[in-house]
Structure formats: structure tokens, C-alpha cells
Amino acid sequence: MRLDKFLADNSDFSRAEVKRLMHKERVTVNGEVVKDPGFKLGEADQVCLDDEPMRAMGNRYLMLHKPKGYVCSTDDPEHASVLMLLEDRDRFGLHMAGRLDLDTTGLVLLTDDGQWSHKVTSPKHDCPKRYRVWLADPLVEDAEARFQEGVQLRGERHLTKPAQLERIDACEVLLTISEGKYHQVKRMFAALDNKVVDLHREAIGPLELDPALAEGEYRPLTDAEIAALS
Structure with missing residues (x-):
């Protein structure tokens, strides 16, 4: 070199x-x-x-507990990027392996390994993402079956892929999807005439957000966690 x-x-x-x-x-x-x-x-x-x-740094892999008010982007002139939550020495050369909306909290993965992040984000790999969702209204009775069959999102030609829904109570659920369409979770519940009032990503594939991380905190992934998503 x-x-x-x-x-x-x-x-x-x-x-x-x-x-x-x-x-x-x-x-x-x-x-x-x-x-x-x-x-x-x-x-x-x-x-x-x-x-x-x-010394050669090698590839870097981080998990971040994203708070509200930050974007998973570097070209938004109005809002701070999640990269600004990192120390200067850790920020250089990283990108987001999947995104969360401005008002969504939870697990974000950051890396400089393009092949690894492609495996996490590409629809071809069907990497599941689990979200905790709080709704404005009680969930309809047949929601599980409808999500399992796939729902029609406004502006989309095809149904969503089958999704797993677990009720916590009438207005709180866990939703696992394997796609990453624009505002997909919010649009899926809108298709059931409901509204998402709060959204938190708990897991990507087998990797769960470390409960020891407060909002805005981050840590390197372990070798086992990196391999689990490889």
C-alpha cells in the first residue's frame, strides 16, 4: 500500500x-x-x-441508541446528524447501516464496511427489524392476520412482505418487518386506520439494543455481534 x-x-x-x-x-x-x-x-x-x-484501524462497527431530534443523514440542513453524537475521533468515515426517522428512537448501526452494511439493509437479505410501537387507537382485532398476509400501502403497487405482530396491550405492540420502505411502520398502521404516536427500534436481526446504553450513547460491536449480521 x-x-x-x-x-x-x-x-x-x-x-x-x-x-x-x-x-x-x-x-x-x-x-x-x-x-x-x-x-x-x-x-x-x-x-x-x-x-x-x-496502526491499521480496520473496519469499525458501532451500535448507537438514537434519541429523537436527530437524522440518519449527513445532508439535512435543518437537523443534526446522529454522527454528531459521536466523539470526533470516532466519527470519521462512518455511515449508517439503515435509517430511523427524526422522531424515532432506538438501535442504529454505524460502520465503514460497505459490504457488511449492504447485508443489513438490502431487501434481498430479509434482515428482520423489530419495533416497539405505541398507537393512537386500540388495534383492530384482525391486525395480526392482515400484517401476516401483507397490507397495501398508499402509493405502492405490491403488498408488504409478511410481518409479525405481537400485542402488548390495546395500544402497544411489537412489530417485526424485513423491509425498509419509506416510513413503512407508520404507513402500515395507517392502512389499518390507526396512527403511530411513538416508535422505537429494539433489534436488527439477532442484534438487540444494549439496555445499558442511554439515549445518545454508543459502543463498539463485539466480534460475535458483527459475525451475527455478516
Whole structure:
């Protein structure tokens, strides 16, 4: 790998900034100053920046407990991105593996591994997502059967995929879906002439939101959690 690419991939510096650092003799390889951005690194080479060893970061995987008022986007001029909840050193290069609406809370996954996030979000992989839903009105009696058969969303040509519904009480339910259509949960209950008043995502596939995480907090995924969604 080129030296400038290694440094840019494993720090918050751009390739241009890396080149300036190298010109100032702040980068060494095996104890020797290297100014050539195209220097080819071997697997055993030790790279230092300001005498501090640089190590390959590898892919990063985080779970975040999203609060209301944040968007799973980086291009909304009116609302803060969930990335702003992360420390500066953790934010660099991450994207959201699936989204939640501004007023929805719960589990959001963040990573810099595009193939991994595709497996989480692609409809082809049928990764289930479980939501806790609070409704404005008591749920109709045949809701479970209708969701299992698939419901017709306004503006959609096809029925939704079968969904699992579990009643907690008349106005609180657990809903598990394997799709990610725009505002899907809200639109599914709208098809039953009901309204979602609160929505919280509890799980993605086998991965459940860590109960130790308060809203706005996050932590790295364990190796087992990463593998469970791979």
C-alpha cells in the first residue's frame, strides 16, 4: 500500500494533509524519515507520525441508541446528524447501516464496511427489524392476520412482505418487518386506520439494543455481534 494512503485511511488527515506532514519530516518508516507519498509499505513496516506508531484501524462497527431530534443523514440542513453524537475521533468515515426517522428512537448501526452494511439493509437479505410501537387507537382485532398476509400501502403497487405482530396491550405492540420502505411502520398502521404516536427500534436481526446504553450513547460491536449480521 502507498504510504500516503495508509496514513489517510488510518487517521483524520486527508491525502493532501498527509503529504504536507511528510514534507515537514513528521513521518517515519522503520525509524527513517520518508517524504515520498508513493513509498510502498511492506506488511512488517512500522510507520510513525510524530514518533507515535500508526496502526491499521480496520473496519469499525458501532451500535448507537438514537434519541429523537436527530437524522440518519449527513445532508439535512435543518437537523443534526446522529454522527454528531459521536466523539470526533470516532466519527470519521462512518455511515449508517439503515435509517430511523427524526422522531424515532432506538438501535442504529454505524460502520465503514460497505459490504457488511449492504447485508443489513438490502431487501434481498430479509434482515428482520423489530419495533416497539405505541398507537393512537386500540388495534383492530384482525391486525395480526392482515400484517401476516401483507397490507397495501398508499402509493405502492405490491403488498408488504409478511410481518409479525405481537400485542402488548390495546395500544402497544411489537412489530417485526424485513423491509425498509419509506416510513413503512407508520404507513402500515395507517392502512389499518390507526396512527403511530411513538416508535422505537429494539433489534436488527439477532442484534438487540444494549439496555445499558442511554439515549445518545454508543459502543463498539463485539466480534460475535458483527459475525451475527455478516
